[in-house]
């Protein structure tokens with residue numbers, strides 16, 4: 341990527357250490373076997389006020405509560421994805437190391453829905469709401485606050501969490517009003533997270549399960565992934581927190597510097613490979629079938645159990661009202677299915693009465709799903725993905741293609757695409773209204789703009805754009821844009837710094853000119 345002499349080189353700052361404070365909501369809010377037995381919905385969970393013992397940490401405290409409360413009876417297992425339940429007996433414990441079904445297809449985590457249905461929608465809404473904003477282990481996490489729907493059987497003691505999730509839902513007031521004539525537009529900032537992307541949501545689940553497997557003496561020496569930069573950042577951080585070796589395969593010179601430094605800093609074993617993401621993915625699949633390395637990409641359906649909580653969180657943030665549209669940028673295509681699954685579970689378990697329409701947005705330079713959609717879902721063809729500023733979705737052979745098609749067909753969904761100029765302009769436009777988004781969110785915003793301009797999305801439709809990574813990971817592309825250094829791109833919203841002589845007269849001259857051009861029109 342180009343850099344500019346107009347801009348100062350980046351500098352590093354150190355964040356102060358977060359000190360947790362300890363407060364209510366305990367493991368006793370988890371349903372118990374006795375309340376299941378009489379099959380009547382339990383009363384809303386109590387929010388207990390208590391103090392943690394002076395010599396206890398939050399894990400100890402959770403341990404004390406869990407040994408006092410009986411097992412709740414919820415469970416989950418792997419089953420072949422989208423298989424007819426009556427025609428297959430194939431299933432695997434989550435404690436097995438398996439990524440594919442016997443026929444080579446994808447797997448899915450299937451929850452015991454009958455057990456979950458012993459509790460009504462009101463119960464689940466109240467339980468989830470009672471856990472937000474607390475530091476009780478592990479429910480202070482936006483993912484583990486939904487533990488019964490994620491990994492119900494894991495011991496809280498095995499969980500590796502950075503209290504991820506609970507990301508802000510930003511009301512895009514000015515962007516919506518000024519550019520789209522919309523008043524109910526929201527951006528779910530999943531990139532405001534521990535490692536700066538939505539991958540944390542899935543990785544806390546995967547690494548927690550690995551932690552459990554290692555305690556059970558299963559042969560997992562390390563955890564590996566192929567990555568365009570965000571999966572590797574999340575994997576290396578969670579593994580480092582757990583003391584588990586991580587191995588990452590990165591396509592050389594195809595990810596941002598900020599993303600490259602994350603696994604390096606977290607102590608991962610980083611292989612920079614002269615291939616693209618699809619080549620790295622192929623290699624990690626081969627390697628993990630030979631060596632005791634657990635596969636951390638979203639081919640592993642455990643990841644999606646964490647990622648689906650972002651959908652549940654959106655409903656929760658709207659006080660359990662369902663938005664009309666949710667727009668998600670797509671690459672390897674696990675996340676669009678995770679959103680579908682989260683929304684669908686909420687409907688099936690009575691928390692809401694419908695699901696939103698989903699839109700998957702792709703870069704035109706890496707658009708195999710878009711082409712498939714445009715062909716009327718006829719035979720899928722993988723492609724060679726071209727370079728895109730949305731580098732984390734430069735993927736031509738997505739592993740979760742079947743999951744994505746399923747999610748879109750079952751949500752009356754749409755697929756859109758964005759050219760390089762469109763995605764960069766959308767990103768700059770959003771930034772000019774106070775956001776600082778990544779190019780992938782620029783892809784999603786372009787989809788919104790197109791669907792709004794064609795009238796598919798109406799002015800009062802409640803719409804959520806999922807922002808998948810923090811803009812600070814992609815400063816190189818923003819600098820290139822604002823320096824107008826991108827070949828064949830007008831960069832029409834560029835806002836480069838003005839170099840001025842350091843004297844009073846020169847500074848006054850440029851300021852007066854600027855202020856006149858910005859004078860309010862009363």
Ligand SMILES: Cc1ncc(COP(=O)(O)O)c(C=O)c1O
Nearest residue numbers: 670671672673674675732808809
């Ligand atoms: C920032 C960012 N946005 C979007 C995506 C797409 O997610 P998925 O691969 O689940 O489609 C990825 C990764 O692929 C990503 O890193």
Ligand SMILES: N[C@@H](CCOP(=O)(O)O)C(=O)O
Nearest residue numbers: 567568569570571637638672
């Ligand atoms: N954008 C991803 C690509 C891999 O996706 P995954 O969800 O299958 O791990 C990345 O950041 O590596």
